[in-house]
Amino acid sequence: xxxxxxxxxxxxxxxxxxxxxxxxxxxxxxxxxVVSRELQRNRNTLTGEYDASVAQKxxxxxxxxxxxxxxxxxxxxxxxxxxxxxxxxxxxxSGRAKIEMIKxxxxxxxxxxxxxxxxxxxxxxxxxxxxxx
Numbered sequence: 001x002x003x004x005x006x007x008x009x010x011x012x013x014x015x016x017x018x019x020x021x022x023x024x025x026x027x028x029x030x031x032x033x034v035v036s037r038e039l040q041r042n043r044n045t046l047t048g049e050y051d052a053s054v055a056q057k058x059x060x061x062x063x064x065x066x067x068x069x070x071x072x073x074x075x076x077x078x079x080x081x082x083x084x085x086x087x088x089x090x091x092x093x094s095g096r097a098k099i100e101m102i103k104x105x106x107x108x109x110x111x112x113x114x115x116x117x118x119x120x121x122x123x124x125x126x127x128x129x130x131x132x133x
Contacts, residue, residue, distance in 0.1 A: 003028075003030065003034070003038055003059075005052065005056050007028045007030070008038070008042075008052035008055050008056055009052040010024075010027060010028055011024055011028060011035065011038060011039070011050065011052070011055075012050055012051060012052040012055075014027060015039065015050050021035050021036055021039070038050075038055065041058070042054065042055030042058045042059065043055075070103055070104065070105050071105075072105050072109060072113060076103065076104055076105060077113070079093070079097065079102060079104065080093055080104075080105075080110055080113065081124070083096060084114075084124055084127040084128070085127060087127065089107075089128065090107035090108075090110035090111050090114070090128075091107045093107070093110055094106060094107045094110065114128060
Protein backbone atom coordinates (compact mmCIF):
# COMPACT_ATOMS: atom_id res chain seq x y z
CA UNK A 1 0.00 0.00 0.00
CA UNK A 2 1.05 3.63 0.20
CA UNK A 3 4.17 4.63 2.05
CA UNK A 4 4.00 7.78 4.13
CA UNK A 5 6.67 10.47 4.21
CA UNK A 6 7.57 9.37 7.74
CA UNK A 7 8.07 5.78 6.54
CA UNK A 8 10.23 7.07 3.69
CA UNK A 9 12.50 8.82 6.20
CA UNK A 10 12.71 5.61 8.24
CA UNK A 11 13.58 3.63 5.11
CA UNK A 12 16.22 6.20 4.17
CA UNK A 13 17.81 6.19 7.63
CA UNK A 14 17.82 2.41 7.98
CA UNK A 15 19.18 1.96 4.46
CA UNK A 16 22.09 4.32 5.25
CA UNK A 17 22.76 2.37 8.45
CA UNK A 18 23.12 -0.82 6.41
CA UNK A 19 19.90 -2.60 7.38
CA UNK A 20 18.62 -5.32 5.05
CA UNK A 21 15.40 -4.85 3.13
CA UNK A 22 13.79 -7.54 5.29
CA UNK A 23 14.71 -5.66 8.49
CA UNK A 24 13.54 -2.35 6.98
CA UNK A 25 10.25 -4.00 6.03
CA UNK A 26 9.81 -5.27 9.58
CA UNK A 27 10.59 -1.85 11.10
CA UNK A 28 8.18 0.01 8.79
CA UNK A 29 5.41 -2.59 8.92
CA UNK A 30 5.52 -3.06 5.15
CA UNK A 31 6.25 -6.18 3.14
CA UNK A 32 9.71 -6.84 1.71
CA UNK A 33 8.37 -6.43 -1.82
CA VAL A 34 6.92 -2.99 -1.00
CA VAL A 35 10.25 -1.85 0.43
CA SER A 36 12.14 -3.28 -2.54
CA ARG A 37 9.82 -1.55 -5.00
CA GLU A 38 10.10 1.73 -3.05
CA LEU A 39 13.91 1.60 -3.11
CA GLN A 40 13.99 0.83 -6.83
CA ARG A 41 11.26 3.17 -8.02
CA ASN A 42 12.10 6.22 -5.97
CA ARG A 43 15.86 6.32 -5.76
CA ASN A 44 17.72 9.42 -6.90
CA THR A 45 18.54 8.79 -10.56
CA LEU A 46 21.66 10.97 -10.39
CA THR A 47 23.32 9.35 -7.39
CA GLY A 48 21.54 5.99 -7.29
CA GLU A 49 20.97 6.51 -3.55
CA TYR A 50 17.61 6.47 -1.84
CA ASP A 51 16.58 9.86 -0.47
CA ALA A 52 13.23 10.32 1.31
CA SER A 53 12.54 13.84 0.00
CA VAL A 54 13.34 12.82 -3.60
CA ALA A 55 11.17 9.72 -3.16
CA GLN A 56 8.27 11.83 -1.89
CA LYS A 57 8.58 14.23 -4.84
CA UNK A 58 8.57 11.33 -7.30
CA UNK A 59 5.50 9.84 -5.60
CA UNK A 60 3.65 13.17 -5.73
CA UNK A 61 4.55 13.63 -9.41
CA UNK A 62 3.16 10.18 -10.25
CA UNK A 63 0.03 10.84 -8.22
CA UNK A 64 -0.54 14.18 -9.99
CA UNK A 65 -0.56 12.36 -13.33
CA UNK A 66 -3.51 10.17 -12.34
CA UNK A 67 -6.78 11.52 -13.74
CA UNK A 68 -9.37 12.45 -11.15
CA UNK A 69 -12.62 10.54 -10.93
CA UNK A 70 -15.32 12.36 -12.89
CA UNK A 71 -18.57 12.86 -11.00
CA UNK A 72 -21.92 12.54 -12.74
CA UNK A 73 -22.87 16.23 -12.65
CA UNK A 74 -26.12 17.71 -13.91
CA UNK A 75 -24.38 19.02 -17.06
CA UNK A 76 -23.08 15.51 -17.78
CA UNK A 77 -26.57 14.06 -17.18
CA UNK A 78 -28.02 16.59 -19.63
CA UNK A 79 -25.37 15.69 -22.22
CA UNK A 80 -26.04 11.96 -21.75
CA UNK A 81 -29.81 12.35 -21.96
CA UNK A 82 -29.50 14.54 -25.07
CA UNK A 83 -27.34 11.94 -26.81
CA UNK A 84 -29.61 9.08 -25.70
CA UNK A 85 -32.53 10.91 -27.32
CA UNK A 86 -30.48 10.86 -30.55
CA UNK A 87 -30.11 7.06 -30.17
CA UNK A 88 -26.43 7.13 -29.17
CA UNK A 89 -25.13 4.16 -27.21
CA UNK A 90 -23.26 4.80 -23.94
CA UNK A 91 -20.02 3.95 -25.75
CA UNK A 92 -20.82 6.47 -28.48
CA UNK A 93 -21.74 9.10 -25.89
CA SER A 94 -18.44 8.67 -24.10
CA GLY A 95 -16.54 8.73 -27.40
CA ARG A 96 -18.38 11.83 -28.62
CA ALA A 97 -17.55 13.60 -25.35
CA LYS A 98 -13.85 12.86 -25.87
CA ILE A 99 -13.96 14.16 -29.43
CA GLU A 100 -15.75 17.33 -28.33
CA MET A 101 -13.43 17.59 -25.29
CA ILE A 102 -16.36 17.53 -22.90
CA LYS A 103 -15.93 15.98 -19.48
CA UNK A 104 -17.96 12.80 -19.25
CA UNK A 105 -18.18 9.54 -17.34
CA UNK A 106 -17.41 6.03 -18.57
CA UNK A 107 -19.87 4.00 -20.65
CA UNK A 108 -20.31 1.67 -17.68
CA UNK A 109 -21.36 4.60 -15.48
CA UNK A 110 -23.83 5.71 -18.16
CA UNK A 111 -25.34 2.21 -18.17
CA UNK A 112 -25.62 2.34 -14.38
CA UNK A 113 -27.43 5.66 -14.68
CA UNK A 114 -29.83 4.24 -17.28
CA UNK A 115 -30.70 1.16 -15.20
CA UNK A 116 -31.09 3.21 -12.01
CA UNK A 117 -33.48 5.45 -13.94
CA UNK A 118 -35.41 2.36 -15.08
CA UNK A 119 -35.71 1.09 -11.50
CA UNK A 120 -37.07 4.50 -10.52
CA UNK A 121 -39.75 4.24 -13.23
CA UNK A 122 -37.92 6.24 -15.89
CA UNK A 123 -37.77 5.43 -19.57
CA UNK A 124 -34.15 6.12 -20.52
CA UNK A 125 -33.60 2.38 -21.02
CA UNK A 126 -36.03 2.48 -23.96
CA UNK A 127 -33.52 4.64 -25.82
CA UNK A 128 -30.73 2.05 -25.60
CA UNK A 129 -30.11 -0.44 -28.36
CA UNK A 130 -30.33 -3.37 -25.97
CA UNK A 131 -33.26 -3.02 -23.62
CA UNK A 132 -33.01 -5.32 -20.63
CA UNK A 133 -36.17 -6.98 -19.49
